[in-house]
Amino acid sequence: MAGRRKDSRGYALYKGEYERKDGSYCYQYKASDGSRPCIYANTLAELREKEDKIKGLKYDGVDYATIKRLTVNDVVDKYISIKFALRGTTNMVYTDMYDKHIRKSFGKYRAFDVKYSDVKCLYYRIIKEGDIDVGTLNVIDSILRPAYRMAVRDRVLNFNPIDGVYGEIKRECKWKSQKREPLTEREQQIFFKYLEGSEVYRHWYNIFAVMAGTGMREGEITGLLCESVDFDKNIIIVKGALKYYKKDKEGKYKLYFEETKTPAGDYRIIPMFDFVKNAIRDELDIQELLGGCKANVDGHKDFVFTSRNGMPYTDQNLNLAIKRICAAYNREEEQTARLEGREPEPLNKFTCHVLRHSFCTRLCENDVNMKLVQKIMGHSKIQTTMNYYADITRDKELELFKVLPEVIKI
Secondary structure: OOOOOEOOOOOEOOOOEEEOOOOOEEEEOOOOOOOOOEEEEOOHHHHHHHHHHHHHHHHOOOOHHHHOOOEHHHHHHHHHHOOOOOOHHHHHHHHHHHHHHHHOOHHHOEHHHOOHHHHHHHHHHHHHHHOOOHHHHHHHHHHHHHHHHHHHHOOOOOOOOOOOHHHHHHHHHOOOOOOOOOOOHHHHHHHHHHHHHOOOOHHHHHHHHHHHHHOOOHHHHHOOEHHHEEOOOOEEEEOEEEEEEEOOOOOOEEEEEEEOOOOOOOOEEEEOOHHHHHHHHHHHHHHHHOOOOOOOEOOEOOEOOEOOOOOEOOHHHHHHHHHHHHHHHHHHHHHHHHHHOOOOOOOOOOOHHHHHHHHHHHHHHOOOOHHHHHHHHOOOOHHHHHHHHHHHHHHHHHHHHHHHHHHOOO
């Protein structure tokens, strides 16, 4: 019986292992396609570590010859390409976020070589360099983690190094999401009274009044169609949302109309109060005087709210308008208060979403049925609606605490 082969240092060599003339090592194995690829290492210990990986992959039904050229970009691109449940604009958001933070650096790594610690370092680097919040990091994790999970299920990879990283970082960073405070009734009164009396900003009154009276999202209000407004039944049917996102083939931003249906396949219905109806009618009258809507977005031409040039607004337009309106009001209020010898009532900076938040808060304050609020707001989860009620309940508790000393006596 022939003795076991040994290297120049006297160490036994296993089947497929060879020492090369320069003192490095080679391991040759049979791949699933019948080829006999080789892997190389400077030391025998390093070689056997690589061998163990290959044997482990083979045991899991994964072919190393196939995956050794597979990059993180390859894994993610395949996942996004067959993620049919993603809406068009959501797909764009995912792709844009991935391109910005991952593709040109981490995305070029071999998918099989990525370790848990590598992903953790990546996430911390993104946090440090990008100054992003927990929501943005969650989007990135929502791309990488399911992409790797799909690769594992396809037996292209045998483990998912992304699992658990986001949760661990979230616990370590102790992120606190900034709570959006609704406008008080007094703040709403100040805002709309100023708009009504402003020569510069009066044209914004109608769209913000409808937002405050319906709780519609920015894209839903900018994408509101004339056919969606039923003046006889006093309802608004939310058929879609307007999205302003890149990119066409030239990388330019453009408008998209994205249909929005409930999980049951229906459109959301919102009650239309008198002041909302009046604001819409007034807007349509103004639009007619200016020559009507001139836009055509994915076949839709009858948008309720358009700028002076007949084109729909974007959410950026609306949020910038609010910022300027608040700044202008605060300047004027400070001067008026100084002349009248009183303290000014400033308006804190807020966004369109705060108008939606305020509408939902008013419903909850008046004990409107929780399921009805969920349907009106279009919350996919009842927990989101319950959070509003929880905030209102806490406020009411604090009010009751003030009167308890009069109730509890000895």
